[in-house]
Amino acid sequence: MxxxxxxxxxxxxxxxxxxxxxxxxxxxxxxxRQSEGTLQLREGSLYPALRVLENxxxxxxxxxxxxxxxxxxxxxxxxAGKSELEKRKTAWQNYxxxxxxxxxxxxxxxxx
Amino acid sequence: MQNIRxxxxxxxxxxxxxxxxxxxxxxQLLEVRGHLEALVASHIAQGKSPDEAAxxxxxxxxxxxxxxxxxxxxxxxxxxxxxxxxxxxGLLLWSCLFGVNFxxxxxxxxxxxxxxxSLKDQLLWSAIPATFGFSFVSMLRKxxxxxxxx
Numbered sequence: 001m002x003x004x005x006x007x008x009x010x011x012x013x014x015x016x017x018x019x020x021x022x023x024x025x026x027x028x029x030x031x032x033r034q035s036e037g038t039l040q041l042r043e044g045s046l047y048p049a050l051r052v053l054e055n056x057x058x059x060x061x062x063x064x065x066x067x068x069x070x071x072x073x074x075x076x077x078x079x080a081g082k083s084e085l086e087k088r089k090t091a092w093q094n095y096x097x098x099x100x101x102x103x104x105x106x107x108x109x110x111x112x
Numbered sequence: 113m114q115n116i117r118x119x120x121x122x123x124x125x126x127x128x129x130x131x132x133x134x135x136x137x138x139x140q141l142l143e144v145r146g147h148l149e150a151l152v153a154s155h156i157a158q159g160k161s162p163d164e165a166a167x168x169x170x171x172x173x174x175x176x177x178x179x180x181x182x183x184x185x186x187x188x189x190x191x192x193x194x195x196x197x198x199x200x201x202g203l204l205l206w207s208c209l210f211g212v213n214f215x216x217x218x219x220x221x222x223x224x225x226x227x228x229x230s231l232k233d234q235l236l237w238s239a240i241p242a243t244f245g246f247s248f249v250s251m252l253r254k255x256x257x258x259x260x261x262x
Contacts, residue, residue, distance in 0.1 A: 023143075023147075024143060024146075025146065042173070042178075043147065043151070043172055044144070044178070045174060047144065047179065047182075048179070048185070048186050051183065051187075051190075055190050070145060071142060072143075072146050073139075073142075073143050
């Protein structure tokens with residue numbers, strides 16, 4: 001079990017929302033499902049991240065008043081959010097490749 | 113039936129959300145309540161008692177003090193950025209007005225002698241606010257980019 005870093009939460013939210021509109025509880029369940037329970041998330045920490053993404057215009061929230069149960073706020077990715085997600089995914093993949101190289105991965109440059 | 117643990121959590125969180133407007137606070141509490149109630153229902157469906165389910169849900173969600181602190185920080189940041197951006201744009205507008213006035217005055221062949229500002233004054237009145245205005249807007253843009261980069 002590994003705790004999900006606070007800094008990684010926004011990009012993971014963007015990725016989950018890229019597959020469809022969701023509310024906070026559903027986003028938490030999707031993260032749990034995708035990580036097969038190995039990534040531990042303090043679920044309340046989703047909400048400050050959702051606020052920041054909403055303030056930056058990367059997601060839009062809309063209240064859905066259900067017939068039964070509490071009203072839920074569903075979030076969806078905006079056009080700016082889709083573009084930002086692609087940028088962050090590319091940056092993350094580049095970072096992983098560099099770290100892999102530094103840690104002696106397949107592309108590591110070995111001393112002569 | 114109200115769950116005492118949940119109500120206590122919501123009350124604790126509510127009293128900590130000092131930087132949110134009343135409308136923002138109400139909306140945020142509604143969202144948090146919905147999430148916690150869903151967690152409680154999920155644990156009850158797995159055979160836990162309502163009290164145990166609420167305890168587990170709260171542990172899974174995180175302490176209200178920590179959540180409140182983080183939400184306050186986001187609200188404060190948003191207010192600062194909106195105010196600073198407004199101030200920066202105000203300075204830029206001010207400098208544009210003086211800048212246009214400067215260009216108009218500089219282009220006149222027969223300058224009026226009773227105009228209160230010299231050319232040098234007008235240049236300063238447009239250049240200094242422009243510098244501050246651009247600095248504010250640029251600083252906000254850098255903060256936003258740094259935040260997005262994580």
